[in-house]
Amino acid sequence: MDLKLTGKKVIVLASSKGLGAGIAEAFAEEGADVVITGRSEESLRDRASLIEQKTGRSVLTAAVDLTHQKSIEDMIKKAAGELGGVDILINNTGGPPAGSFKKLSEEDWDFAYSLTLRSYITAVRSVLPFMKGSGGRILNVTSSSIKQPVEDLILSNTFRMGVLGLTKSLSKELAEDNILINTVGPGRIETERVQQIDAKKAEKSGKTPEEVKAESEASIPLARYGQPGEFASLVVFLASPKNTYTTGQHLVIDGGMTNAY
Numbered sequence: 001m002d003l004k005l006t007g008k009k010v011i012v013l014a015s016s017k018g019l020g021a022g023i024a025e026a027f028a029e030e031g032a033d034v035v036i037t038g039r040s041e042e043s044l045r046d047r048a049s050l051i052e053q054k055t056g057r058s059v060l061t062a063a064v065d066l067t068h069q070k071s072i073e074d075m076i077k078k079a080a081g082e083l084g085g086v087d088i089l090i091n092n093t094g095g096p097p098a099g100s101f102k103k104l105s106e107e108d109w110d111f112a113y114s115l116t117l118r119s120y121i122t123a124v125r126s127v128l129p130f131m132k133g134s135g136g137r138i139l140n141v142t143s144s145s146i147k148q149p150v151e152d153l154i155l156s157n158t159f160r161m162g163v164l165g166l167t168k169s170l171s172k173e174l175a176e177d178n179i180l181i182n183t184v185g186p187g188r189i190e191t192e193r194v195q196q197i198d199a200k201k202a203e204k205s206g207k208t209p210e211e212v213k214a215e216s217e218a219s220i221p222l223a224r225y226g227q228p229g230e231f232a233s234l235v236v237f238l239a240s241p242k243n244t245y246t247t248g249q250h251l252v253i254d255g256g257m258t259n260a261y
């Protein structure tokens with residue numbers, strides 16, 4: 001299937017590692033021009049050269065902290081200038097802190113809002129002037145908490161639902177410009193973040209990280225963690241020009257883990 005991505009201009013937020021990096025690589029493989037972002041310039045340089053080696057496409061980098069509104073606006077303007085426009089925006093971000101309501105402070109709530117919801121709003125607002133007339137695509141990465149709350153992650157459970165509301169409302173507003181927007185939630189995709197979470201659980205419970213991982217995998221019908229490339233395949237399709245009629249939707253990529261319709 002030709003996804004019609006050759007020469008398309010793509011910004012992938014939070015893509016020096018993990019899911020974002022997998023998505024950026026998959027777009028480069030399809031012949032797109034990609035900008036990757038993250039806070040650490042060193043991680044960005046390392047990731048860009050890895051993707052370049054694997055795909056033979058050059059990759060642009062832009063350091064940005066997604067909790068800073070103005071930095072997002074400036075980064076998107078600059079990236080659009082360097083790319084010569086923007087066809088596709090992938091909203092992705094770092095994970096919000098874990099914890100229950102009683103343990104979290106007002107500052108934690110403000111931080112999680114700015115990281116997981118406001119950053120997406122700012123990125124969409126900043127990118128729209130460059131997408132007008134091009135029939136752009138926007139894809140929001142969230143979590144399986146869009147279908148089923150995750151224990152001890154009240155910040156994710158709250159703000160990811162805000163992304164769903166944003167997606168559905170925007171799908172109606174942006175349809176007149178043929179801009180399609182969807183949301184995708186990962187279940188357990190093997191990234192550094194998931195490895196760190198398992199390591200913490202192991203420390204707390206006195207088990208080995210391997211035991212924690214095996215228990216976690218046993219709760220997934222496909223009996224294993226997904227890989228970033230498997231997650232990226234659907235993201236890239238939904239955000240490609242080949243997707244012409246799916247908008248305002250949300251789905252999880254979780255090996256069957258989520259127990260919800």
Ligand SMILES: NC(=O)c1ccc[n+]([C@@H]2O[C@H](COP(=O)([O-])OP(=O)(O)OC[C@H]3O[C@@H](n4cnc5c(N)ncnc54)[C@H](OP(=O)(O)O)[C@@H]3O)[C@@H](O)[C@H]2O)c1
Nearest residue numbers: 014016017018019038039040066094095143188189191193
């Ligand atoms: N992996 C999963 O199975 C899973 C499951 C549910 C939800 N999620 C969600 O999916 C998202 C990505 O997860 P992941 O597993 O790919 O995480 P990851 O491996 O930790 O990668 C996170 C990426 O985000 C960047 N980042 C973090 N905070 C940032 C900030 N304030 N500003 C700009 N960039 C930032 C990191 O680069 P720098 O540190 O250099 O900034 C890195 O490139 C997270 O929101 C996570 O909660 C993942």
